[in-house]
Amino acid sequence: MRPDLRKRWENDVLIGDGAMGTYLYKFGFPVGISYEELNLLQPEVIGDVHRNYIKAGAELIETNSFSANFYKLSKFGLESQVEEINRAAVRIARQAAGDDVYVAGAVGSIRGGRRANVTEQELGAYYEQQIAALLSEGVDALLFETFYDLGEMRIALRAARSLSNIPAICQFAVDQIGRTLDGYKIADAFGILRGEGADVLGFNCHSGPKGIMSVMSGLGGPLDTPLSVFPNAGLADYVDGEYVYGATPDYFGECAVSFADLGARLIGGCCGTTPEHIAATAKALRGYEAAPLGQGKPLPEPREAVLVKDTGLVADGGPSRPGHPPDITQLVKERHTVIVELDPPRDLDIGKFMEGAAALKAAGVDALTLADNSLAVTRMSNMALGHLVQLKLGLRPLVHIACRDRNLIGTQSHMMGFDALGIDHVLAVTGDPARFGDLPGASSVYDTTSFEIIRMIKQLNEGVAFSGKPLKQKAKFVVGAAFNPNVKYLHKAVERLEKKIASGADYIMTQPVYDPELIVAIKRATAHLDIPIFIGIMPLASGKNAEYLHNEVPGIQLSDEVRKRMEGLSGPEGRAMGVEIAKELLDTAMEHFNGIYLMTPFMFYEMNVALTKYVHEKSKPSAAHLSRF
Template sequence: MKQDLRSKWKNEVLVGDGAMGTYLYTLGFPVGISFEEFNLIRPDVIRDVHRRYVEAGAQVIETNTFSANYYKLSKFGLEHKVEDINREGVRIARQAAGSDGYVLGTVGSIQGGKRMNISSRELKMYFEEQIGALLSEGVDGILFETFFDLEEMRIGLNVVRNLQDVPVICQFAVDDIGRTIDGYAIEEAFAILIQEGADVVGFNCHSGPKGIHSVMDRLHGPLQVPMSVYPNAGLADYVDGEYIYGATPKYFGESALSFADMGSRLIGGCCGTTPEHIAAVASALRGYVPVPLAEVSPLSYDPVDKLVHEHKEEKQDIPKRHRSFPSIVDLVKERHTVIVELDPPRDLDITKFMKGAAALKEAGADALTLADNSLAVTRMSNMALGHLVHSKTGLRPLIHIACRDRNLIGTQSHMMGFDALGIDHVLAVTGDPARFGDLPGASSVYDMTSFEIIRMIKQLNEGIAFSGKPLKQKASFVVGAAFNPNVKYLDKAVQRLEKKIASGADYIMTQPVYDKNLIKEIRRATAHITIPIFIGIMPLASGKNAEYLHNEVPGIQLSEEVLTRMQGLQGEEGRKEGVEIARELVDAAMEHFNGIYLMTPFMFYEMTATLTKYAMEKSKEQKAHLFHL
């Protein structure tokens, strides 16, 4: 009778299999399809891959079910086949493994290291469906692999423990810093998982043998459970449209011995590995007699709630960058405050832009805000111009940052650059899709939503990188969120706004408003909101400008009165009437809000300078009147 896995890996090192997805790619199958669906439509292909790994010496086979959950399969219209794909995956693996082999039901991370708007309840539901199907076919254990954060892993582990008492292996994908993406040191994460019932803990993917070896070197003392290791075949190189992995089978086999000496009892391969790599591992471990796992008590950490407390406490000692002047949030609580938007130029000449910034500073603007390639039109870097504005005029820059143009790497790098330059006021926006701009062939990245980018920027203020790594210094960003009140159902828009506030927004800037009654409605609908709101006002430049904004620009809606007043006007006459309408809107806004957000049309900075002076003088008059009362 076959020995139970828990007993098996106490006294010997088991050889796992290698990659499925990257190996299928090398066999000529294209990317962009669901390899999990092959369990149903090409079972012969999956069975053949399993068979090759078994013939290479693998004793433990993973089911081809890494992404076979509702969320991932829905991208291919296969969400209704979760149970079928997982059940068949176990059957195929069992046929290939034979009577002596072991089959692990493979469960991959749903979030994949991204900050996604998937609730814990949804994750639990997705895991229950997939894991339930795997367990129903009698797998020898469950393997969680390529998880980046502890909290998602805990949800999956608890699902298994509530369903059945089978061996569970929990593998993280981490780099050599050794932290999960939600900020836990790997020892902390392992301690929590062991407390909650993990039989084996370990690593896979993300890096090759050296990177995983570096993390294992940082572990203090032996664990009381076995470890598992499934490295990539080194780092991938992109050559002529293909990903090439450089670690040779010989090197992989040598690394396996090192991992075994460090307490690993299950060793296989991840991305880039082939049956040849697994054959080298099996050859290297043939006849290997492991030292018994040390009989030690669980890792010397306190209960989970204390772990989390200490995890947060350790970051409070990190120094925070000093802010040289009061934040906009502090300022607007004391008096009327004016932010003016001036778009960066579309070419390399910044002469007019800098003149405009100087004029707005002289007019009394409290901050100059710069859009991030608004309407997906390519403009000069707002980071560079924001730095120039501050250094040459002393005016506070408030920089927009869009989710559209940068992935997670680029976004954090960008924010770190802002911090280094002392630019600490930002506005987080989604960004208009690239296909509507001047380079329609460009990619729209959208690694994050506006909610997620707010939350992750505020995470930098806690001294934690997007990856979860601790930073040597805390940032001091004041993060704004955009709000469009020009909608049919204002209360629903406010509900969305509340989510941004919950994500950490410090202040709100609205889209342009052209209706005095709407300003009153905004006050009513947001009366419960405690963070400052800056009412957006953009003076119209002409009748055609008014028609264009009303009919073609998302998020902008003009009242009938404004459209009538601007009809047919152009040139100086149009700008004069536009300023007059804006002045009336400023009056209405100042009755209900301290924050005014002026947007400059077509670089006519004289218009917003005039309105800035007007707002500041009106504010002084109101203060003087109150003083005399």
Template sequence: MKPDLRTVLNREIIIGDGAMGTFLYQLGFPVNTSYEELNITSPDVISDVHGQYLNAGARLLETNTFSANDYKLARFGLESKVEEINRAGVRIAKAAAGPEHYVVGAVGSICGGKRLNISKLELSRNYEQQIDALLSEGVDGILCETFYSLDEMRIALHSVRKYSDIPVICQFAVDQVGRTQDGFLMAEAFSTLRNEGADILGFNCHSGPQGIMSVMEQLDGPLSMPLSVYPNAGLADYVDGHYVYGASPEYFGECATSFVDLGTRLIGGCCGTTPDHIAAISKALNNVQPPPLASIEALSTESIHVVEQTANEGGRGNGRHASDPNIVDLVKERHTVIVELDPPRDLDITRFMQGAHVLKKAGADALTLADNSLAVTRMSNMALGHLVSIETGLRPLIHIACRDRNLIGTQSHMMGFDALGIDHVLAVTGDPARFGDLPGASSVYDMTSFEIIRMIKQLNDGVAFSGKPLKQKANFVVGAAFNPNVKHLGKAVQRLEKKIASGADYIMTQPVYDPELITAIAQETRHLEVPIFIGIMPLASGRNAEYLHNEVPGIQLSDEVRARMSGLEGSEGRAMGVSIAKELLDTAMEHFNGIYLMTPFMFYEMTAELTSYVWQKSGRALAPLFRL
């Protein structure tokens, strides 16, 4: 007979399995069906997935029952099969696992970050029905996963404890802010759940390894109980109608030991992970002995203090003049620098506006503001763009995503830009909402990036999206995004040609970290008539470098850059990041007039120094050289 899961996790590491749903999706099963129904219609498929994870090194399997509750199954007309599906899921997993491996019943959040019209009583009924079925087949524990609120997690935990003293694992899906959706710090949530009967606490989904690590480092006090982590394989990218995850198995293996050092005893994978990811974790942790839980002190994230640079430029500026040349005309004449500064996630805009003033003083030609990048809620870029124009005189270049607005909202938004005199925009698809800080939000996608470019340019012809004539014409200069960090650059350029055919006036690339790739881009795009702004984002630390390379779609770092950044943090890391960026600028300025600098973590001092470097190198030193 196997020892109790709690006992084992107190003294050793257990490797869990990886994703079920996204793995089935990769195998060709459509996303708009119930994967849990496969427990009764195609048990051999589920058994095979379990077997692949066991062969990869997993010692603990989750049942294929994440959404096997009355509320979720009713969407597919399967509400009468709750017990049958859950019991079948346990039987399949136990048959695959054999007597030596653990099987836990997977119970997913019903609300899933959404504000559903469902009472606590109804939630309890749903959880109790599912959990009773799982327990009846003899699972070794219950795993409550992908919960966003403490309130709902408590309901699920109480539902287990109503029937059994079985081991319970409680896992939250949170972003780097480290709070539940109902406002509790993770230390507070963990303390509550521990007092109410949870045995193992942890995180899964929503974030990749770095995001989860950053939250773990915020936990207060000694970690006296085992933690579990099941990260996503980075952030998902939406490519040609499919979700694609970029974090490699090798990266998961590298992160595994860091998780153990933070108190992790159960480690597996969530969305986007495969048997290869689990094999990499298993290999990395082979013969690794975890430190005693009582000896592990919670870590705090290092507070990074940056000297504030304020630009004393008097009171409010008068904004730009209508006669100013647009970015396209400017870049044909000389090197031109666009700097990105993300709107704040808070209501305080003090540091943002300080950054805008500093970048103006450094000589930036335009300040570009993303539209809730990575689907994380930020202050309106329209409002901030208007303030930037008025108070600094910098030209605002505003991103507009297909994700957040339908056709009505998009045209309304564009009409507002026109009224405010904001005439430079960048049309982007936008990262899926389900991977942001409000996963219950809808991703609209009424239009593709091609269509939104065409329709914005239609406003320049005095024609509304509906086809009706407008009383006057707009004057938008529309940019398109380009990701050159791909295996087949030629194919990516072909896609870019379609955006130009749709009406794109200029191109802004994802950040590039390889001088040879910059040269290749110049060669592959030399036939294009629109200007290209090469994206360069200085790295802030070694961890930042690994996060970008492994978890953020569309960004790839060279091995050399990663090696140079490895282990560097704080001011030392930022100084190296700026040094690497200058080397990239040396190559970029040989081939392109357009430079697109992206500010990391509001460290605008870094992009101000790089802006000054461009002017110094081009002989147009309009501002003193900034130094970190």
């Protein structure tokens, strides 16, 4: 007989299971089918997944019913089988679980962050239908997961409470800002849900351990309510036609202890996790003694959210558009040339950004590069900020153009706007998929590839529109391409790079590199290329930052030696060590490349001010070059 779940959460940390969909995908079940229909078509496969997680140490497993609601199943013509599919999901899980493991009925968000054409009344009916089917087979709990807004979560929870008092676990998919899509602070959302009958509150999907840990830390310490966490195995990368996740089982296990310290009483995994991740989690938490729940911080009293907008700064007038100094491909032939990336803000306050840009200008950077909503996170327009940087500071902007956000119409219009503003240095990138960002319901457009957008921008330089029509005059874009050298087979990455050069790329900017030997290898592998390469270096800000980059961010790998040096460091001490490591990398980079590309972590622009000065001191440039733009 299994002890009551509510009693277990008072005293213990339970191990949940891992991903179902990405696990099935890994073993050959394609995207585009209903994984929930497999409950009827191949129940032995679903049963094996459950058993693998139980063998790894899972004490609570979820039914294969995440999208088994009327709305989602209707996409596959299965809307008449809602009850059958959900009941089969419970039976399969219960058979695998036996007498010792809990079974939670999985209920996923219907809207999924999108403004789907479905009313609140319809949502309530769909949730009630699915939940009733799950309850009919005797689940131990209901797990509501991957909800982006509180409004929909409340509808689902109310449907559950109208049918049963069974334990309810409510999990949001949120980014590090710590708000739901409908504007509630997480603590406030939790308070409302607790008041309406939720037993466990938490997070899943959307980000890896680092992102969820950041939101949990913002709650101000462990709560008097049990929390649950089911993170992804880091951020997904699209490699050779499939999605891969970078967080290792060992890293996942280490993070599990930190989650437990922050009050998590149910810890599992979401997208990209496997039985190996769950086994590492179970091992790390073996013997862990949880603090009594009553000692935690109380949740806020249930109240409605109040959204407050920050006041943005308005640009004053400035100097007229500058002339046409040498572009970076010309400068880098003469001397070491420094490009620094500074992220546009995620709010309306540009004060810190402009302060950083001014400091970098004073340090002697040759161009300030601005990403185009990197990692699919919404930021201020790099066109607007690029114009202000150029207008107010006389600093050359180098703006990124992502294929993700604009169709061909929008992209050409955007490029024409850059030309009108005199912004002529761009970097063409594919762009991270929208579903991994802060607005997962947004569409990823991808009308073009990075190869095609390079070619089409260069076509504007011929005075020809994307449509082939004449533009009356020619643009003057200097177009860069991105290069990720942090791969197993460097020669294959170089082959891809050659295609970008063939499309018209004028220069290359690499992902951050943390290994001097790799810098040398890049030089050897690209020696035959006749365009400049800017080696990417991003100083590490802390030990946690180093582990996050290594384990969760696609395209970044740190050496064991670097990770060891950063281990346990934070604050000024961590940043100082990060700068020292970056200087050592610069020593090697400057021997082999004139192009240096510095990325700014967490708006700590002072780190790259120091590194820019280091480059200039080491290369002993003339004082005159500092004011060439």
